[in-house]
Amino acid sequence: MAELRKASIAFSGSPLDRADNLRADPDALSARMDWKARLLLLDGLTPALDSAGMLVWGTLADAPDNAELVFLGLDRSDGGEKACFACVPPEGDARPRMANPDLWAIMTSLAPDQLALYGGARSLVDWHARHRFCAQCGHSTRPAKGGWQRSCENCGAEHFPRTDPVTIMLVEHGQGDDRRLLLGRGLGWPEGAFSALAGFVEPGETIEEGVAREVLEETGVVVRDVHYILSQPWPFPSQLMIGCVGTAQGTEITLDETELVEARWFTMEEVQASLDCTPDAPMRCPPPHTIAHHLFQWWVAQ
C-alpha cells in the first residue's frame, strides 16, 4: 500500500526522462531542437487542453521570437524519442493555488502523468519568469543548461530553480479508538475547511525540528516522535511537500491568530466522515490531489 500511495499522488510520476546529460551539452541539446521536438502549449502558465482533456503540444516553430526555451526532458511514450520544451511566459505567478480557481478543474481532469509533466514544467518556467535578474548584482541573466540554470554575464553568479521544502504534519494524540488529529483552518479559508498544519523548513533545522517548531508556533502543542510518511511536488509555485506524523504531548491549543483562524482535534470517525463527504461531516477535507488528503487516508487506515 505504501508504494501504491507514493505512485499515485498528484504531480508525481512524470513520463519524461529528464536527460540531465543533455543540459550540460549545448551541441547535443541543439541537435534535439529539430522538427520532432515538441513545445508544451501554455497561455501564460495555464495549459492548453484538447477535447480529450490532454495537454496540447506544438513544435518549436510555435515559440515566439526570442522566447526563452527550457528543456523538459525526453518523451519515449510512443516508442520514438522526442525532446520536450516549454516557453518562459512574460510573467510568473507566485500566488498560492487557492487563488487560481481555473487550475482546480485542470487538476481533476488531467491524467496523472499529464498533470505531473505540467506541474514540473509550470514550476520551472514560472521560476524563470520571476528570476530574470541577478539577485547578487541586479544585472539581467540568461538561461543556461537547457533552462536548469540562469547565468549572470556581469558578476558570473549562477542561479538555479528553487524547490522549497515544506513540512505538513499529522499531529495525533491518544491511543486506539481515542486517537485524535490536530487540524487547522488558515486565514481566509472558508468556514469548515480544515487541513494539516504546514510550514516551510528554515535554514538550520532538520525536517523533524521544522515539524515541531511549526506545530508549537501555530498551536502551542509540543510534538515528539516525528516520522516521515510521503512527499509530493507542489507547483504553486514550487514546493516539496514533506508529509510527517508526530505525537502531541498534550491537547491544549494556544492559537497563533496571525496564521490560523481556528484549530481543533478531530476523531477518527470525523476524519473518515470528512473523507467520505458524508452530509454530517464536521469539516471540508482538502481535495484528493493534495498530500493532506493522502495523509488523512493514511491515518484512518492505521
Place this chain on the structure above:
Amino acid sequence: MAELRKASIAFSGSPLDRADNLRADPDALSARMDWKARLLLLDGLTPALDSAGMLVWGTLADAPDNAELVFLGLDRSDGGEKACFACVPPEGDARPRMANPDLWAIMTSLAPDQLALYGGARSLVDWHARHRFCAQCGHSTRPAKGGWQRSCENCGAEHFPRTDPVTIMLVEHGQGDDRRLLLGRGLGWPEGAFSALAGFVEPGETIEEGVAREVLEETGVVVRDVHYILSQPWPFPSQLMIGCVGTAQGTEITLDETELVEARWFTMEEVQASLDCTPDAPMRCPPPHTIAHHLFQWWVAQ
C-alpha cells in the same frame, strides 16, 4: 537509537527559539534591540571563537554603521531572554564546504548547540549577502521581517531565504552478509574518498523519485523501495540533506563521468573498517559531522 541519531547530527539542535512572532512585529522586534541584545561576531562568514572554543558575542553597538541585521532568535540558556542577531557580511560564499578548510576545524571543535546556531546564522546571512537585488526586476532590495524576507520597493516582490532539498542515499544490493553498498567518488575528490550518492530534488518530483533519478543518472543503477532515514541542515550554503535508503535492481555500473570519477560496491566489512579508520580500510569515510557518516553507521547497524 533513531531518536538519539536524529538529536546528535551536526548542525541540528540549535538552542535558540526562532520566535517567528517577533519577525512580523517591527515594534516588538525593535524593543528587543536593547542593551541586552547579542550580536554574533563573524569575520565575513567565519565565526570568532574564544579560548574555550565557544562562539563570541558582542552587542548591537559592535555592528558597523548601516549594517543589515538579521534576527536569529531568543536565547534563554542562562535563564534570561536575550535577542540574538547577526550582521550580513559584505560578501557571501556559495562554495561547497570542501573549499573552506578553515571550517573543518570549527566543525570538529564547536559544541553541538553552538555549531547548530552558527550553521543556521551562516545560511541566513550568506543568503542576504548574495541576494541584495530583486530577481524579478533587478532593483535593490531591503531586509524585512527581521531578516527572514527581502522586499523590493520597485516591483513589490518578496523574496525568502532558500533551503534547497538534496537527497543523499544508501543504495544497497543483496541480503544478509552479502549486502553491499554503492558509493561514489566525486570529481576532484582525493583518491580513496567515497561517499553516498546525492543530488538536488528538482521541481516536479517526490523525494523518492529524486533518489531514483540521481542514482540512475550517475551510475545507471535502477533503485526501488526508497525509504527515508534522517535529515540534516547543511549550511554550505543552505541545503536540507534528506537521507534515504533504496534497493538496487542490479549491480552493473555505467558511470556518468561528468559527476563521478568512480563508483563501486562496498561490503559491510569494508564500510565498517572505513568507519573505524583501520589501517586496511578500503576507503576514506566522510567525517562524523556529515549525514553520510550517520547513514553508514545506520547501515552497518542493520
